[in-house]
Amino acid sequence: MDRPQADLEVAVAEQAWMDAWQRRDMDACARLLADEFQLVSARSGELFGKEKWLALAEVAFVCRTFSFDEVQVQTYGQIAIAHCLYRQQGSAWGRDWSGLFRIADVGIWRENRWQAVTRHSTQIEVSPHEHPH
Secondary structure (H helix, E strand, C coil): CCCCCHHHHHHHHHHHHHHHHHHCCHHHHHHHEEEEEEEECCCCCCEEEHHHHHHHHHHCEEEEEEEEEEEEEEEECCEEEEEEEEEEEEEECCEECCEEEEEEEEEEEECCEEEEEEEEEEEECCCCCCCCC
16 A cells, blocks of 8 residues: 555544544544544543543543644554644543643554544643743
């Protein structure tokens, strides 16, 4: 498989996923996630499957704002790894969940699109005077 624009396509898919989450468009999120999708929560370390993440994203997780500070993509044929630095303002279960996060996503080219297979996220503790980049 030759996808010369894979890096850009993956970055666009990352943005599309977070845009869909912010709009609470669970159908769009579901298309961007592989059926076997798994996420390691930055908050609890818990492992969520696709259906659980979609259910929580619709009611328990609220994203007010977000932005990617960086997206670095490595591709290996039909597999892509995206290492991202991401900021969000939001809440989970009514508690603040704002901050800076490092996420690693693994995607697969399937059904003529990139789908996320797994995400591992870590919240980065930053003092008010630090600006990591």
